Amino acid sequence: MKIFIAGASGLVGGNCMHYFKSKGCDVIGTYFSYPAKDTVFYDTLNHENPANFDIKSFAPDVIIHCGALTHVDYCEQNEAESYQKTVESTQNLVNLSLQLNAKLVFISTDYIFDGKTGPYLENETPNPLSLYGVHKLEAETIVKTQVAKHLILRITNVYGDEERGKNFVSRIIDQAKNGQKLTLKLPVDQFATPINAFDIARALYLLLNEEKKGIYNIASTDYMNRVQLAQTILKYFPNAEYDLIPMRTHEMNQPAARPLQGGLKMEKFLNEYPDFAFSNVDDYVSKYLTK
Ligand SMILES: NC(=O)c1ccc[n+]([C@@H]2O[C@H](COP(=O)([O-])OP(=O)(O)OC[C@H]3O[C@@H](n4cnc5c(N)ncnc54)[C@H](OP(=O)(O)O)[C@@H]3O)[C@@H](O)[C@H]2O)c1
Structure with missing residues (x-):
């Protein structure tokens, strides 16, 4: 192809x-x-x-x-x-x-x-x-x-893996790994399927x-908000220094409105490919740490 x-x-x-x-x-x-x-x-x-x-x-x-x-x-x-x-x-x-x-x-x-x-x-x-x-x-x-x-x-x-490491998960991993203090003001009411x-x-x-x-x-088994997503990553870095500040979306003054209860269901794909094993954020971070 x-x-x-x-x-x-x-x-x-x-x-x-x-x-x-x-x-x-x-x-x-x-x-x-x-x-x-x-x-x-x-x-x-x-x-x-x-x-x-x-x-x-x-x-x-x-x-x-x-x-x-x-x-x-x-x-x-x-x-x-x-x-x-x-x-x-x-x-x-x-x-x-x-x-x-x-x-x-x-x-x-x-x-x-x-x-x-x-x-x-x-x-x-x-x-x-x-x-x-x-x-x-x-x-x-x-x-x-x-x-x-x-x-x-x-x-x-x-x-996931990318040359510039610019996605949310990669940035938290990089900063936690490098001992940089993180200040994370994150919405607690925006749910999605990473x-x-x-x-x-x-x-x-x-x-x-x-x-x-x-x-x-195409969605995974995770359904979480941004605070939960950050916590899922940070638990792998017990020495990381961070302030995690949960916010409500309306307090964040983001220019674009967000779907709060968002995310996607993957039943259609899984019905057609029942053996397909989706990974999740825990899999990604734990695998990253063994590299
Ligand atoms: N990331 C997410 O969470 C997410 C969620 C839902 C949907 N999507 C969709 O998935 C798709 C890929 O997203 P991504 O996360 O991979 O984005 P990304 O990492 O920002 O990559 C965007 C790509 O578009 C290229 N690009 C920008 N302007 C271009 C132009 N005029 N001509 C050709 N290429 C151009 C960029 O090239 P350079 O960097 O070299 O300029 C880069 O390769 C997008 O349609 C996005 O809307 C992403």
Whole structure:
């Protein structure tokens, strides 16, 4: 299988690139501003950029779109850029996948829901609270209505190995390990289903191999708020110095509204792959400490 991953210098795309290569796929992964190891340049907003990798000659069977703006509060304050990087980039990759007759994989989020009744199944009614969520939902609709051969993976609270170590879990581990004092003001009322990016890659590999289509939630067995997530990590660092200050979301003055009772249910995926073993945050941190 020939796979093109836009945004392989990031957390999800990077894990997919490494995992698919380890399975023998022919994979090209791209970066935009951070040239991570083994990636090539590609700008999803400008297919005519002469610096772009020549995707047409590569002629992938699958295009995976991980190249997006993921900072929810930044999106709220920069609407045009958020629209461009989430909606327009998706339309561009839709056009490319139609031209090349490639399957398109779009990565979405539980932020398309309002967080009143989560965790959510795939067929529940979206009602995004933030611009990030509105734009992700619009991008999903573009993919669903224009590309017959599509997969939409919904994920949330992703952590895992990445070159820049910028995700929430990795940052806490790094600081605790390096003896830096942590001050963590975290919402106690935002619940979600954290997922290891490595498990997303493993799940997507199975779905692609079996030519699956449609929407799949990829979530783990954990359902926790941010305070619980931090505590789960910190218990592995008994000498870590930290102030953990639980806050209510309304006290935090975050520019973008959050789904409070968010997260995703993975019954659909598990019904189709009952042997699939999802890892959880405890697995990730304990394994990290034995490396
Ligand atoms: N992380 C989460 O918790 C989470 C939750 C739900 C959904 N998602 C979705 O999952 C997808 C991947 O997220 P992630 O966490 O892996 O994000 P990430 O680590 O921030 O990676 C984003 C990627 O997009 C690339 N990119 C940005 N602008 C681009 C452009 N114009 N052209 C091409 N590539 C561009 C970045 O390249 P450079 O870094 O090289 O500039 C990077 O490789 C996103 O669609 C995100 O919305 C993530």
